[in-house]
Amino acid sequence: MKNLIYISFIIVFTTFSCCNNKVGSNQSNDKGNFTNDSLNGEKLLSNKEFILSINKTCGVNSDSCVIDKITKNYYNQFNNLKEGEITISQMENGIELKLNKRKTNQDKYSIKIIFVSYKNNKKVDSLVCYESNNNPNNFVATERLYYLNNNYLWTSDFIYDETIITAENWKKYKIDHQTGKFKLIEELR
Numbered sequence: 001m002k003n004l005i006y007i008s009f010i011i012v013f014t015t016f017s018c019c020n021n022k023v024g025s026n027q028s029n030d031k032g033n034f035t036n037d038s039l040n041g042e043k044l045l046s047n048k049e050f051i052l053s054i055n056k057t058c059g060v061n062s063d064s065c066v067i068d069k070i071t072k073n074y075y076n077q078f079n080n081l082k083e084g085e086i087t088i089s090q091m092e093n094g095i096e097l098k099l100n101k102r103k104t105n106q107d108k109y110s111i112k113i114i115f116v117s118y119k120n121n122k123k124v125d126s127l128v129c130y131e132s133n134n135n136p137n138n139f140v141a142t143e144r145l146y147y148l149n150n151n152y153l154w155t156s157d158f159i160y161d162e163t164i165i166t167a168e169n170w171k172k173y174k175i176d177h178q179t180g181k182f183k184l185i186e187e188l189r
Contacts, residue, residue, distance in 0.1 A: 039088045039099060041129075041147035042072040046154045048188060051170045054158075058165035067158070067165055074145060075132050078111050085116065091151070094120040095180040099129075109134045115146075115153065117180035124180035127173070129155055151175045153182065 044050050050066065058065035081101050089097040100114045113130035116123060129148075134141035141160045146153060156170040172186040 038077070039086070040149065041074075041154075042070050042145060043147055043149070044070055045145055045147040045156050045170075046149065046152070046172075048170065048186075051156055051167045051188065054165065054167040060163045065165060067167075070145070074130055074143070075111065075134075078113055078130060078132075081113075088148075091175070091180075092177055093180075095124075095175075095177065096121075097148075097175070100126075107135050109136070115148075115182070117175065117182065119180040125182050127153070127155075127182045129153065151177055 050069075053066050058067055078101060081099075083101045085098040085100045087096060087098050091097065096118045098116045098118065100116050102112045102114060109132070111130070111132045112128060114126050115129045116126045118124060128144060129146035131142070131144040134143070139162050143158045143160070144155055145158065146155045148154075151174055153173040153175060154171065155173075157168050159166045159168070168189065170188040171184055173182045174185050175181075176183055
């Protein structure tokens with residue numbers, strides 16, 4: 001009889017512990033729960049010194065351009081993405097981040113991706129995070145790249161021409177965990 005009570009107690013305790021752990025693992029945290037890490041972008045873009053080094057090393061007479069360290073091919077990733085929205089992060093307080101691919105009117109080589117934040121399924125804010133304008137008939141291409149980590153988003157614009165690559169308009173945003181708005185907190189021009 002005592003063994004039956006002990007076994008029942010152990011079963012109840014084990015069941016309670018398992019269920020309690022499952023509830024805890026589903027709770028969101030301040031860092032966000034990323035659905036697709038491959039859509040977070042390139043970490044190097046969060047480094048202000050790296051962005052500044054591009055303009056120093058990617059000039060006309062440069063032997064090595066640090067932009068080669070960016071290994072993520074945004075264009076290929078987004079070119080194959082269907083139009084519409086993809087959820088990439090579930091954050092606390094009912095905030096959800098989505099990527100939205102939109103058609104551009106410029107030409108078939110152009111892509112625009114917009115970060116959209118929602119709070120309780122209502123659109124709160126949006127921001128262009130990736131944009132590529134690359135017409136083979138022109139000698140200049142432009143691209144905006146991004147990196148998303150925790151509650152922060154970095155963007156930077158790049159201009160590619162025949163002889164030089166420049167980086168400009170580096171921006172760092174904080175995603176407000178109460179409202180879902182993108183707040184600019186630092187920039188280089």
